[in-house]
Amino acid sequence: MRATELAELAAFEAVARHRSFRRAGEERGVTASAVSHAVSSLEARVGIRLLNRTTRSVSPTDAGAMLLAQVSPAFGEIGSALDALNQYRDTPFGKVRINAPNSIAPFVFGPVMGRLIAANPKLELEIVATDRLVDIAAEGFDAGIRLGESLREGMTAVRIKPQLRFAVVGSPDYFERHPAPKVPADLKDHVCIRNIYPSGTAYSWEFSRAGKVVAFEPTGPLSLDDHELMVEAAKSGVALAYVWEDRARPHLQSGALVECLAPWCAPEDWLYLYYPARRHLSAGLRAVIEALRA
Secondary structure: OOHHHHHHHHHHHHHHHHOOHHHHHHHHOOOHHHHHHHHHHHHHHHOOOOEEEOOOOEEEOHHHHHHHHHHHHHHHHHHHHHHHHHHHOOOOOEEEEEEEOOOOHHHHHOOOHHHHHHHOOOEEEEEEEOOOOOOOOOOOOOEEEEEOOOOOOOEEEEEEOOOOEEEEEEOHHHHHHOOOOOOHHHHHHOOEOEEEOOOOOEEOEEEEEOOEEEEEOOOOOOEEOOHHHHHHHHHOOOOEEEEEHHHHHHHHHHOOOEEEOHHHOOEOOOEEEEEEOOOOOOHHHHHHHHHHHO
16 A cells, blocks of 8 residues: 555544544644545545535545444554554653643643653643543543543543642632631622633532532622633632632732631542543553653
8 A cells, every 4th residue: 555545544534533624634733624635535546435524514424434444443553553662762752632621731730741751852742721521532632631530431540640629719808898708608698700611501619528518509790711810800809719729829828819618628539631441552641641640
């Protein structure tokens, strides 16, 4: 098989797997138009349409689905074989793409990125930080980061550091005007920021103490999806914020913010790195996991 034919098959496999020319191009490091041209050349060469294309979606035809089922394992084996060459290198080689929530990515990767790249100079680490829900397999990520070990079927989870904690914070000026809450039920008498995902869905402020778990649903005038904005709003004295303690720590140390309900804000569940169980664990991803567990 000629190199151009193999490249066309690889482009088709990526598009059919991601159902997207753009995502396939990102994975392969080329433009979406280059991937589209490669797939069109393959279809012209075999004389069969392999993909259904609309302005909104891409999906394999029956012939394309059959071809995908046969070539995907082959490309997986090729990838594994190439990765096995890492045993003959001093350090891992290649790209590792990881998705992580924007709100916690700095605490996960900030302490390890420098020494990880220094120890593995041939490793290319790509981190996409977003709080939207991401299907890592569909979007071409090697792994993702999330709270808790509860994952959908077909994923492997590895516990990593750090263990994070939420805190309820407000400005000294706010607490001069409002008595600090003693228990979560007192929050109903306070102005509280609503925490939302990028989709607009709100999530509760959760507390626990002595085995008792309490959820509070804020109804304040502010709804934010960014913890930095929540910290700034709390510093302005307009409301209380429920944020990662590490986000607020510099302002707690400077006195710009004051924490309340500390006995109710127990450490969160552990963070986990997760990846498709069927996917070959590359030497690069293994190096990332080792760094995040250390």
